[in-house]
Amino acid sequence: MSGRPDSGTGPETADSEAAAGQDESVDPLSASDDPWEDARRARWTAVGTGAALTLAGLAAALLRLTRSAPALVPAAYAGGAALCAAAAVLGSRGRTRRALWLLIAGVMVMALGDQFD
Numbered sequence: 001m002s003g004r005p006d007s008g009t010g011p012e013t014a015d016s017e018a019a020a021g022q023d024e025s026v027d028p029l030s031a032s033d034d035p036w037e038d039a040r041r042a043r044w045t046a047v048g049t050g051a052a053l054t055l056a057g058l059a060a061a062l063l064r065l066t067r068s069a070p071a072l073v074p075a076a077y078a079g080g081a082a083l084c085a086a087a088a089v090l091g092s093r094g095r096t097r098r099a100l101w102l103l104i105a106g107v108m109v110m111a112l113g114d115q116f117d
Contacts, residue, residue, distance in 0.1 A: 039094065046091025046099040050084045053103060057081025057110055069117050076113020080106040 061077035083106030091099035 039096075042096040043091055043094060046096045046103070047088050049103060050086075050088025050091055050099065053084035053106060054081045054088060057084060057106070060110070064117070073113050073117045076116065077110050080108075080110035080113065082106075083109060 057077050058081045061074040061081065064074040064077060083102050087099040087102035087106060090096075090102060
């Protein structure tokens with residue numbers, strides 16, 4: 001041997017690369033290869049997020065309605081909640097991209113209403 005460091009082309013390197021590839025395929029947190037599973041997960045995420053933001057918007061509208069705030073504030077919260085509810089319905093039907101945009105619009109309407117307070 002000439003004393004040079006190993007170039008990494010020996011059989012032990014190939015075995016360690018194969019073992020590393022096996023570790024990645026066993027990882028339960030890695031993305032699945034099933035597109036149906038991804039679509040179902042996206043639908044449930046859209047429905048859950050839409051429902052949670054709808055409840056939050058309605059609760060904020062009711063709280064602002066009981067206090068002395070301009071009428072535009074609870075109306076903005078209720079309008080944003082309505083957009084989030086529509087996003088939940090669209091998400092349940094598989095229209096997850098449109099649901100995402102409606103969720104963003106609903107939160108923006110609620111945030112705009114909060115600025116009037």
